[in-house]
Amino acid sequence: MFKLINFKKNLIIIFSLFFFSVSSAEDVFLSLKKNKVNVRYGPSFDSPIKFIYKKVNLPIKQIDKKENWRRIIDIKNNSGWIHWSQLKPTNSIISLNDKILFKYPSIFSRPLANIRKGRVLVLQKCEKKWCKIKTDKFKGWIKTDNIWGSIN
Numbered sequence: 001m002f003k004l005i006n007f008k009k010n011l012i013i014i015f016s017l018f019f020f021s022v023s024s025a026e027d028v029f030l031s032l033k034k035n036k037v038n039v040r041y042g043p044s045f046d047s048p049i050k051f052i053y054k055k056v057n058l059p060i061k062q063i064d065k066k067e068n069w070r071r072i073i074d075i076k077n078n079s080g081w082i083h084w085s086q087l088k089p090t091n092s093i094i095s096l097n098d099k100i101l102f103k104y105p106s107i108f109s110r111p112l113a114n115i116r117k118g119r120v121l122v123l124q125k126c127e128k129k130w131c132k133i134k135t136d137k138f139k140g141w142i143k144t145d146n147i148w149g150s151i152n
Helices: 002-025
Strands: 028-032 037-040 049-053 059-066 069-073 079-083 087-089 092-095 099-102 111-115 120-127 130-135 138-143
Touching: 059 079, 059 092, 111 138
Parallel strands: none
Antiparallel strands: 028 059, 028 087, 037 049, 037 079, 059 069, 069 079, 092 120, 099 111, 099 138, 120 130, 130 138
């Protein structure tokens, strides 16, 4: 009897660990394909528009999907449904605090610009804890700590 109870406890613990590790690994980040993207209350063109994004490359997180629709959440916890045709694989991040843009991936290289918190940064490539980004007229490297989005 005692061995059976321990087996059940171990099975529940293993199942819980597997479930929680799988759910956190499923974070899918996407970016907006256009400068104007409608976000709807439901997964249908008949569903009313909830709000409109007006920022190309804005990174968003997919939290659900239904056929050709993706339920998303943004950095400010706004959520809704977007048709997949308005989305692309993630190519951008948002800085969660002010950062310095460097010429090379080192804090000892020349600083190029100050990047303000909340700025959308288009990714070019990432190496270790640094990403080469582009924003307006600047290109350079930032550290990847305190960002929102995926750097895969």
